Amino acid sequence: MNIIHTRLAFTNPWDRWYYFRNLGSVSGMLFKHTAWELEHTYYSPLLLDFELQWNYKTDHAGLELGVGIVGYGVHFRIHDTRHWNYATDSWETGQLHDHFETNS
Numbered sequence: 001m002n003i004i005h006t007r008l009a010f011t012n013p014w015d016r017w018y019y020f021r022n023l024g025s026v027s028g029m030l031f032k033h034t035a036w037e038l039e040h041t042y043y044s045p046l047l048l049d050f051e052l053q054w055n056y057k058t059d060h061a062g063l064e065l066g067v068g069i070v071g072y073g074v075h076f077r078i079h080d081t082r083h084w085n086y087a088t089d090s091w092e093t094g095q096l097h098d099h100f101e102t103n104s
Contacts, residue, residue, distance in 0.1 A: 001058060007051040014043040023072075032093075033082050034062075039075045046071050059083045 001099035020043045027037040055061050062079030085092040 002053065002055045004052060004054040008049070008054075009046060009051075010045055010048040011045045017044050019044040029081075030078065033080055035075045035079060035081050037075075037079075039077075041068075041075065042071050043068070043073065043075045044071050046073065049073055051075075057084050057089075 004068070021041065023040040023042055025037060025039040027035060029035050046068050047070060049066065051064070051066040053064040060079045060081065061084065062077060064075065064077040064079070066073055066075040068074070082091045082093055084090075
């Protein structure tokens with residue numbers, strides 16, 4: 001469920017290439033089920049881009065912030081590593097996931 005999701009993007013309407021490339025990323029764990037990620041990308045049709053998203057009770061819920069200019073963008077994300085189980089209205093870790101967590 002989104003708490004906040006706002007995006008402002010200006011695109012080049014004549015760009016027919018639609019080229020996307022991940023230029024690099026770094027990530028790590030903050031807490032047991034909380035991770036962070038910083039990504040640098042290039043997406044050809046974007047001239048200016050700003051995105052802010054904060055959600056919960058969904059797969060990989062968390063906060064995401066992205067900014068870009070002339071196709072180059074930086075995205076920062078802090079998110080939950082678990083999936084949300086809508087049937088039980090709770091976080092799902094699964095037996096296989098728990099097995100690897102306790103044996104690594």
